[in-house]
Amino acid sequence: MNITKKAEDKKLTIGVDGRLDTMTAPELDEELKASLGGVEELVMDFSDLEYISSAGLRVLLSAQKTMNTQGEMTVTGVNDVIMEIFEVTGFSDILTIK
Amino acid sequence: MEEVKGRLQDNTAIITLTGRIDSSNAAQVEEEIFKLLSDGEVGSLCIDMQGLEFISSSGLRILLKLRKIYGDYRLTDVGPEIYEVLHMTGFTELMTVEKAYRRISVDGCEVVGEGANGTVYRIDGDNVVKVYKDANALDEIQKERELARLALVLGIPTAISYDVVRVGDSYGSVFELLDARSFSKILADHPEKMDWCVEEYVDLLKKIHRTVVPAGKLPDMRRVAISWAEYMQDYLPEEPGRKLLQLVRAVPKSNHMLHGDYHTKNLELTGDEVLLIDMDTLATGHPVFELASMFNAFVGFGEYDNGQTKRFLGFDRPVAFEFWRKSLAAYLGTEDEDRIRAVEDKARIVGYTRLIRRSIRRGGLEDAERKAEIELWKSELLELLDEVDDLTFLPNEIRVEATRKNLAPVMQFLCAHLEQAGCSMKSQTELELAVEEIFINIANYAYGTGTGEADIHIEIEGDPKQAVITLRDQGMPYNPLEKEDPDITLSAEERDIGGLGIFLTRKTMDEVHYEYRDGSNILTMKKKI
Numbered sequence: 001m002n003i004t005k006k007a008e009d010k011k012l013t014i015g016v017d018g019r020l021d022t023m024t025a026p027e028l029d030e031e032l033k034a035s036l037g038g039v040e041e042l043v044m045d046f047s048d049l050e051y052i053s054s055a056g057l058r059v060l061l062s063a064q065k066t067m068n069t070q071g072e073m074t075v076t077g078v079n080d081v082i083m084e085i086f087e088v089t090g091f092s093d094i095l096t097i098k
Numbered sequence: 099m100e101e102v103k104g105r106l107q108d109n110t111a112i113i114t115l116t117g118r119i120d121s122s123n124a125a126q127v128e129e130e131i132f133k134l135l136s137d138g139e140v141g142s143l144c145i146d147m148q149g150l151e152f153i154s155s156s157g158l159r160i161l162l163k164l165r166k167i168y169g170d171y172r173l174t175d176v177g178p179e180i181y182e183v184l185h186m187t188g189f190t191e192l193m194t195v196e197k198a199y200r201r202i203s204v205d206g207c208e209v210v211g212e213g214a215n216g217t218v219y220r221i222d223g224d225n226v227v228k229v230y231k232d233a234n235a236l237d238e239i240q241k242e243r244e245l246a247r248l249a250l251v252l253g254i255p256t257a258i259s260y261d262v263v264r265v266g267d268s269y270g271s272v273f274e275l276l277d278a279r280s281f282s283k284i285l286a287d288h289p290e291k292m293d294w295c296v297e298e299y300v301d302l303l304k305k306i307h308r309t310v311v312p313a314g315k316l317p318d319m320r321r322v323a324i325s326w327a328e329y330m331q332d333y334l335p336e337e338p339g340r341k342l343l344q345l346v347r348a349v350p351k352s353n354h355m356l357h358g359d360y361h362t363k364n365l366e367l368t369g370d371e372v373l374l375i376d377m378d379t380l381a382t383g384h385p386v387f388e389l390a391s392m393f394n395a396f397v398g399f400g401e402y403d404n405g406q407t408k409r410f411l412g413f414d415r416p417v418a419f420e421f422w423r424k425s426l427a428a429y430l431g432t433e434d435e436d437r438i439r440a441v442e443d444k445a446r447i448v449g450y451t452r453l454i455r456r457s458i459r460r461g462g463l464e465d466a467e468r469k470a471e472i473e474l475w476k477s478e479l480l481e482l483l484d485e486v487d488d489l490t491f492l493p494n495e496i497r498v499e500a501t502r503k504n505l506a507p508v509m510q511f512l513c514a515h516l517e518q519a520g521c522s523m524k525s526q527t528e529l530e531l532a533v534e535e536i537f538i539n540i541a542n543y544a545y546g547t548g549t550g551e552a553d554i555h556i557e558i559e560g561d562p563k564q565a566v567i568t569l570r571d572q573g574m575p576y577n578p579l580e581k582e583d584p585d586i587t588l589s590a591e592e593r594d595i596g597g598l599g600i601f602l603t604r605k606t607m608d609e610v611h612y613e614y615r616d617g618s619n620i621l622t623m624k625k626k627i
Binding site: 057 | 535
């Protein structure tokens with residue numbers, strides 16, 4: 001997994017590529033915890049994300065909870081397979097997917 | 099009355115002591131021994147005490163003097179009374195003292211089996227003795243006993259001889275008489291039990307191959323096979339010869355156990371327990387080496403002289419061929435004929451190499467019939483060398499320590515199988531999710547604060563194809579499927595972060611079930627791919 005960050009004022013775009021699984025999710029979690037202060041618009045760019053397991057979903061949920069209190073979060077570039085996982089788990093109702 | 103005799107065998111002086119040695123004759127015995135030893139070029143010393151009845155401290159002093167000159171020498175065939183004296187005085191720690199073996203006679207005993215290296219006699223109602231043909235078989239016997247003990251300790255069911263005896267000038271191993279029938283006999287008498295035999299045979303084979311052997315305990319089969327390939331260089335054209343060597347060298351090293359001679363004569367059914375016998379060929383290595391010797395036993399060995407199969411295994415060649423093919427399919431966990439054939443071809447390369455070398459070393463090129471047999475194997479081998487570029491294959495089971503960092507090899511194993519089977523992207527992702535979830539659960543919780551192993555097993559079966567994946571651990575009994583479903587209609591604030599993985603697993607798999615059996619948590623998932 002690779003994480004890229006792009007910050008413009010109060011907008012932060014985080015790109016995640018590769019596999020977001022049990023082993024890599026903690027890294028994303030830490031990155032988010034360290035970067036979300038003062039952010040009002042968070043964009044999770046999943047264009048190059050291949051795989052997400054429940055550990056990755058938990059990180060997303062926690063980011064969503066944080067952003068609900070300080071602004072908004074959108075998820076972009078979701079592929080079909082990952083979209084399916086969001087649907088099965090009800091995440092498609094929680095997340096703003098564009 | 100004492101007697102001292104001596105002889106020189108190779109470089110070893112063997113002194114035989116009989117009768118009593120005490121202060122009245124010790125000086126004379128000592129003189130005779132040193133006189134005998136001065137007669138030749140003595141490298142090492144061995145004292146045969148079979149006929150020695152008594153030794154006093156003056157006799158022991160002679161043994162000490164000899165030790166100063168010859169270092170750690172051997173006392174053999176030491177009777178119980180003399181052994182007790184040597185033990186009490188600490189001599190058993192100063193030199194190598196071999197106890198006398200019990201002597202038995204097999205005169206008039208029923209012969210219950212005959213093998214390449216010995217004959218098995220029934221000595222009474224409960225015991226049999228395997229008498230070795232080679233009079234110097236002691237090392238071989240001890241080696242086999244040690245190997246059997248090692249296998250038993252590592253969890254492989256086997257029969258161990260409980261005593262070594264002298265039978266005339268030979269040695270014998272004594273075994274408890276088991277009311278056992280070999281798988282060869284079962285197949286010969288009850289061909290309808292074929293499928294049952296295949297299942298038991300493959301179960302035990304997998305158990306052997308799962309077993310990790312501590313370093314240095316068993317020979318490395320890869321190195322042995324490299325030496326076969328090297329030997330073949332003189333008998334194959336240059337290019338195929340070189341390819342053979344390169345293929346064998348490219349097989350990765352492995353510390354997993356191989357039996358080395360795994361055919362139906364070496365599996366015995368006693369009661370409802372399956373026992374493995376003939377443990378002298380145990381080794382470590384990649385399973386392709388095992389499959390090679392299995393192919394030889396069932397097919398390759400009798401390929402020229404078809405009668406060999408029946409003479410060797412006790413059943414007809416078509417039965418042997420069917421048994422081999424069914425076992426290979428079950429071992430690989432696939433019904434895909436192409437895949438089975440591909441692995442068979444790899445095994446045949448090593449198999450023919452071994453057969454050809456063995457026959458040439460036994461003078462096969464000097465006999466017209468056997469030369470024709472070698473030519474047949476050789477033509478098969480050359481054809482295979484033209485087609486096969488890799489001797490390894492994917493096993494359908496792996497065992498790893500149940501830790502989070504082993505998620506990567508588990509996923510690699512799973513993906514390799516699914517890709518090979520042509521699985522759709524969507525099904526593959528869902529299977530990956532499910533396996534990750536269950537494996538991480540095992541890694542996190544199954545063994546508490548301790549550690550343990552997890553086995554992951556995959557079979558691709560049926561049409562349309564479905565993947566059947568089993569995860570197994572020996573941790574605390576725990577059924578993850580009992581975990582309550584998360585409420586997926588709740589908002590982000592209300593949602594708890596747990597339970598998602600199991601929920602996903604249940605939702606995306608066609609079938610999931612859990613059982614706790616024989617000390618193992620077993621979770622099986624099925625999904626069309």
